[in-house]
Amino acid sequence: MASVKIENVTKKFGNVVAVKDLSLEINEGEFMVFLGPSGCGKTTMLRIIAGLEAPTEGKIYIGDKDVTNLTPKQRNIAMVFQSYSLYPHLSAYDNIAFPLRIAREKKDDIKKRVIETAELLSIEDLLHKRPRELSGGQSQRVAVGRAIVREPTLFLFDEPLSNLDAKLRVQMRAELAHLHNELGVTSVYVTHDQVEAMTLGQRIAVLKDGLLHQVGKPMEVYKDPNNAFVASFLGSPPMNLLETSKFDFLSKYGKDRILGIRPEDIEIADTGIETTLNVAEVIGGEIILYLKLNGETITIKIDSLEESRLKPGNKFNLKFEEDKIYLFNADTGERIRG
Ligand SMILES: Nc1ncnc2c1ncn2[C@@H]1O[C@H](COP(=O)(O)OP(=O)(O)O)[C@@H](O)[C@H]1O
Ligand SMILES: [Mg+2]
Numbered sequence: 001m002a003s004v005k006i007e008n009v010t011k012k013f014g015n016v017v018a019v020k021d022l023s024l025e026i027n028e029g030e031f032m033v034f035l036g037p038s039g040c041g042k043t044t045m046l047r048i049i050a051g052l053e054a055p056t057e058g059k060i061y062i063g064d065k066d067v068t069n070l071t072p073k074q075r076n077i078a079m080v081f082q083s084y085s086l087y088p089h090l091s092a093y094d095n096i097a098f099p100l101r102i103a104r105e106k107k108d109d110i111k112k113r114v115i116e117t118a119e120l121l122s123i124e125d126l127l128h129k130r131p132r133e134l135s136g137g138q139s140q141r142v143a144v145g146r147a148i149v150r151e152p153t154l155f156l157f158d159e160p161l162s163n164l165d166a167k168l169r170v171q172m173r174a175e176l177a178h179l180h181n182e183l184g185v186t187s188v189y190v191t192h193d194q195v196e197a198m199t200l201g202q203r204i205a206v207l208k209d210g211l212l213h214q215v216g217k218p219m220e221v222y223k224d225p226n227n228a229f230v231a232s233f234l235g236s237p238p239m240n241l242l243e244t245s246k247f248d249f250l251s252k253y254g255k256d257r258i259l260g261i262r263p264e265d266i267e268i269a270d271t272g273i274e275t276t277l278n279v280a281e282v283i284g285g286e287i288i289l290y291l292k293l294n295g296e297t298i299t300i301k302i303d304s305l306e307e308s309r310l311k312p313g314n315k316f317n318l319k320f321e322e323d324k325i326y327l328f329n330a331d332t333g334e335r336i337r338g
Helices: 042-050 092-102 107-120 136-148 166-183 194-200 218-223 228-233 248-253
Strands: 004-013 016-026 031-035 057-062 077-080 154-158 187-191 203-208 211-216 240-243 257-261 266-269 273-283 286-293 296-302 315-320 326-329
Touching (some): 004 042, 042 187, 077 136, 092 107, 092 136, 203 218, 211 218, 228 240, 248 257, 266 296
Parallel strands (some): 031 187
Antiparallel strands (some): 240 257, 257 326, 273 286
């Protein structure tokens, strides 16, 4: 186990700046999630921590040690990728044992550690199988097993669940959280999925265009976003962002502002802002309404509504909860507080 310090890291690929002057400290034993859209530099940053990529500028520390010029092997890091990359000709047992054999561990020790790891991941019954005989979820468990069997000081995960179907993803998410509770190994987990980030991360680092926009506990970042991008990236459906200049009823909030309000913080009232229903989505215990106003869409989330009111074209009066409103600078997206 170790802490990680990323110090002013920049990474350029020719003209592309994949990571821009990123600094971040990850505590010993912490589960840190890098969250951001595709292309924002998550994988690049993870590969720099792993030593698979050298930063153009900046330094990486693991514990107190500057590892910037060390090889991946010298860093004692385990990485789990989106693709399972198991050795197809080896059984699950031999896949998990592989890193221990490379490290020339004793045969009895290898057996003991592989069995312990398999028990932790509930895959004892699968150890004799080859990768092609395993399901996606089973393969990913074996890949995780191969990563943890070496007892690394740091786990790096790059979108490890994105190839799995929705149900399995939820299950594996819970299992990874459990695994982190059991082992307590410092982990950095990359994803573009905000639900994964919110549920797994002890802290979330939100990235866009190679820049770190915000870092904090999931609910802190959700409730207190620094800018319109972070505000809209967390939460589903995303926060409504309305340009105050486009709506008369928003003029009291000032010009050149973006008003943000989450779909669950808008109420249907008898009087208020008049909108027209475009589409209604009934999803189990919640209903999402897409309403039209001045050609813009306002999304609201409610628990229930009579079915007769869910017809497109129906009128709805809306009320925004005043204390749930966020304001952002329309040019920069920066939050205007107070
Ligand atoms: N080896 C590379 N050569 C050139 N450009 C790269 C390379 N790796 C990544 N990039 C670019 O760097 C940016 C960040 O990529 P990446 O770190 O893979 O993002 P993410 O994992 O968030 O989707 C993208 O614009 C991508 O095209
Ligand atoms: Mg990536």
